[in-house]
Amino acid sequence: MKRRIFIELLIYLGLPLLSWNLLRGHMSDYGLILVGLVPGLLYTIATVVLKKEWSVSGVFFLVVIVLNLLVDLASSNANQALWNPVWLSCTVLTFYMLTMLLKRPLGMFFFIDYAHGMGVPRERARMLYRHPRNIHHFYKFTVLLMLHEIASIAIRSVLLNRYGVNGYNQIQVSTSVVNYVFTGFTIIYVIYIQQHIDRTVLPSQPAPIGE
Secondary structure, three states: OHHHHHHHHHHHHHHHHHHHHHHEOOEOHHHHHHHHHHHHHHHHHHHHHHHOOOOHHHHHHHHHHHHHHHHHHHOOOHHHHHHHHHHHHHHHHHHHHHHHHOOOOHHHHHHHHHHHHOOOOHHHHHHHHHOOOOHHHHHHHHHHHHHHHHHHHHHHHHHHHHHHHHHHHHHHHHHHHHHHHHHHHHHHHHHHHHHHOOHHHOOOOOOOOOO
16 A cells, blocks of 8 residues: 555656756646656546556546646646646536436446456346445545546636646645545545445345355
8 A cells, every 4th residue: 555655656756846847948838747647547447447447446547647748738838737636526517417417426336446456247236235224325425526626627727726837736735635635535435335225225245166
């Protein structure tokens, strides 16, 4: 866990800040912002490929990062590129709301992926989490994910309005802090769900032959 946190800090925060502060003046601000996105994109692709399985959460985050890169490539300047994550977060926020309106909260699918990683068959996890006694947990979990996007939008918007492109360092550090704070909240809520999920709604699994 500690090793993963260190690697993600290096890729999503350390390398973009390093390239920005060392190469600014030698490259355009816009080019440096694009360079800063590349490590995160490659890391996400590598993570999905190494797992050798396409999950909802893996594909979702990969799509978000690729969209961010594509939108940045279509931007005309650094200021616009720094505002792009705000509009992308608004899109993600809308998508979260849509999944809730369709009674398929995205947080449930993230949790199914998590349970599968812990050895629970996907179909069994899906039956458990979609049950009327349990699905309310995942509406709340999706709301937590939405609050993360809202906090990111607010922090980035305030810093961009105050500092503009010169606030790149503050934006990167502040948004990383927000991400890790909400990661902490997510871990706490995952533990809460594990303790309060009603597993009696599932049929008992048959005992292995020979027992």
